[in-house]
Amino acid sequence: xxxxxxxxxxxxxxxxxxxxxxxxxxxxxxxxxxxxxxxxxxxxxxxxxxxxxxxxxxxxxxxxxxxxxxxxxxxxxxxxxxxxxxxxxxxxxxxxxxxxxxxxxxxxxxxxxxxxxxxxxxxxxxxxxxxxxxxxxxxxxxxxxxxxxxxxxxxxxxxxxxxxxxxxxxxxxxxxxxxxxxxxxxxxxxxxxxxxxxxxx
Amino acid sequence: xxxxxxxxxxxxxxxxxxxxxxxxxxxxxxxxxxxxxxxxxxxxxxxxxxxxxxxxxxxxxxxxxxxxxxxxxxxxxxxxxxxxxxxxxxxxxxxxxxxxxxxxxxxxxxxxxxxxxxxxxxxxxxxxxxxxxxxxxxxxxxxxxxxxxxxxxxxxxxxxxxxxxxxxxxxxxxxxxxxxxxxxxxxxxxxxxxxxxx
Numbered sequence: 001x002x003x004x005x006x007x008x009x010x011x012x013x014x015x016x017x018x019x020x021x022x023x024x025x026x027x028x029x030x031x032x033x034x035x036x037x038x039x040x041x042x043x044x045x046x047x048x049x050x051x052x053x054x055x056x057x058x059x060x061x062x063x064x065x066x067x068x069x070x071x072x073x074x075x076x077x078x079x080x081x082x083x084x085x086x087x088x089x090x091x092x093x094x095x096x097x098x099x100x101x102x103x104x105x106x107x108x109x110x111x112x113x114x115x116x117x118x119x120x121x122x123x124x125x126x127x128x129x130x131x132x133x134x135x136x137x138x139x140x141x142x143x144x145x146x147x148x149x150x151x152x153x154x155x156x157x158x159x160x161x162x163x164x165x166x167x168x169x170x171x172x173x174x175x176x177x178x179x180x181x182x183x184x185x186x187x188x189x190x191x192x193x194x195x196x197x198x199x200x201x
Numbered sequence: 202x203x204x205x206x207x208x209x210x211x212x213x214x215x216x217x218x219x220x221x222x223x224x225x226x227x228x229x230x231x232x233x234x235x236x237x238x239x240x241x242x243x244x245x246x247x248x249x250x251x252x253x254x255x256x257x258x259x260x261x262x263x264x265x266x267x268x269x270x271x272x273x274x275x276x277x278x279x280x281x282x283x284x285x286x287x288x289x290x291x292x293x294x295x296x297x298x299x300x301x302x303x304x305x306x307x308x309x310x311x312x313x314x315x316x317x318x319x320x321x322x323x324x325x326x327x328x329x330x331x332x333x334x335x336x337x338x339x340x341x342x343x344x345x346x347x348x349x350x351x352x353x354x355x356x357x358x359x360x361x362x363x364x365x366x367x368x369x370x371x372x373x374x375x376x377x378x379x380x381x382x383x384x385x386x387x388x389x390x391x392x393x394x395x396x397x398x399x
Contacts, residue, residue: 024375027230028319072287079280087276102326105279109319111231178225179390182383186376194371 006131013135019112020143020185021192026112029103030144031181037160040148042089042096044141046104048134050081051113055121055133057081062122074117075108082107112136147184151175209340212333216344219393222320223352224386226327229320233353234378236314243357246311247350251343253293253315254324257286258342261325262335282325287316320349355385 004012019025026047033043057077058065065073086104089097097104107113116136121129152158155175157165174180222228229250236246261282269275294312297304315321324345328338359381368377 024234025231027234027379028227028323031227031230075283075287076280079283082279083276086279101330102323105326106228106319106323108279108283109317109322111317114317177390178227179383179386181227182379182386186372186379186383189379190369190372190376192371193373193376194369197371 004128006128009128009131010135010138013132013137013139014142015139015196018139018143018192019115019136020140021189023112023115024189025115026110026140027185029106029110030140030147031178031185032103033100034144034148034181034184035151035155035176036099037145037148037152039096039099040144041141042093043100043103044137044144046085046089047107047110047112047140048137050078050085050107051116051137051140052130052133053081054078054113055116056126056130058117058121059124059126059129070122071114071118074114078113078117079108112140143188147181147188150184151180155180207337209336212337213340213344216341217348217351218389221348221352221386221389222324222345223349224382224389226323228323229318229349232314232318233349233356233382234375236311237353237356237360237378239361240354240357242311243353244350245307246314247346247353249308249311249315250318250320250349251346253286253290253312254321254346254349255339255343257289257321258324258328258345259335259339260285260289262328262333262338265329278326278329279322282322283316286321286325290316320345352382352385356382 013019017023020027020030029043029047033039054074054077058074061073061077082105085107086097089100089104113133116133120132124132149159152160152175153164154172157163157169157171172180175184216222220226223230223233232246236242264281264285265275265278269278269281274281290312294305297308324342328341333341356378360378363377363381372380
């Protein structure tokens with residue numbers, strides 16, 4: 001198998017193989033935390049950190065891990081990084097930690113991370129694995145921010161908590177509630193698949 | 202936060218309808234999108250989720266309050282919960298493989314999927330955050346499972362019909378499933394007036 005350059009890995013993770021649009025992974029948190037841009041950015045940063053470093057660690061340990069128990073090892077590596085993130089959030093941003101609630105812990109079961117460890121990091125040297133994890137984390141964060149942008153703008157009339165819509169703007173309460181998360185993400189995937197169809201392998 | 206006087210029945214009912222774990226908390230979306238193509242497989246996965254979710258929420262409650270809290274290890278709850286869930290799923294798989302080939306053919310393929318189903322871990326994390334008691338926790342786990350199954354089976358039924366519908370090319374697959382789920386979430390919101398708590 002040819003190794004991709006760092007630039008190719010980045011563009012794959014961000015766009016052509018974007019984990020959310022293309023592979024439909026990590027949808028749970030993509031829907032749950034996208035009603036406010038602030039929460040979404042923190043979640044994005046947390047996920048980028050965990051994906052990049054779990055990929056790196058899995059790759060470093062790839063020759064020492066018996067393949068029968070590799071899933072368990074991967075889960076434990078991911079869970080350790082999530083604990084680091086959770087403790088950091090609790091210490092420095094207690095409010096956001098409360099707002100994100102269980103979704104920080106749920107990064108462990110976010111299929112993007114497992115997917116990258118299993119699909120890429122397991123068979124590749126540390127540096128490309130790190131870049132690949134980083135790229136997929138960025139791709140995820142980018143889609144989340146796009147969804148959150150629409151939801152916060154229409155739902156609260158604000159961006160990052162700052163009012164941008166005129167006073168007369170009627171807030172679309174539905175946008176901050178559960179159904180709109182499905183609608184917005186569904187529409188985004190529709191647009192992406194219509195204008196940039198997936199290349200057939 | 203949860204009130205100690207809220208009866209387990211109310212929690213059960215709320216978990217199924219008003220705060221459906223899938224349509225309101227978005228837990229378990231990955232397997233929801235992947236498996237909901239038809240009613241049969243949805244039912245199989247649904248039953249597996251109910252069973253595992255009920256038992257692991259009870260187990261994790263006991264582990265958290267009787268092991269992690271006394272020894273001041275609450276920060277390790279993520280690792281411990283996921284190990285409890287994985288070990289339980291593995292155990293169930295081995296037991297039914299040995300004693301009930303019928304159940305194994307029905308549920309077997311779904312069990313490995315369950316370890317990474319975020320709904321299971323999510324329920325365990327929610328019951329800690331909401332300070333549920335043991336009985337409330339088990340009721341929440343069971344209700345969450347039933348609600349999850351209700352949503353995935355309904356979606357399986359809808360997607361079977363959608364197979365013959367003229368859907369725009371780009372919307373096929375995940376796109377239309379997400380939008381359908383949005384409509385389902387909208388209709389489930391109608392229940393929310395029935396119980397004053399979230």
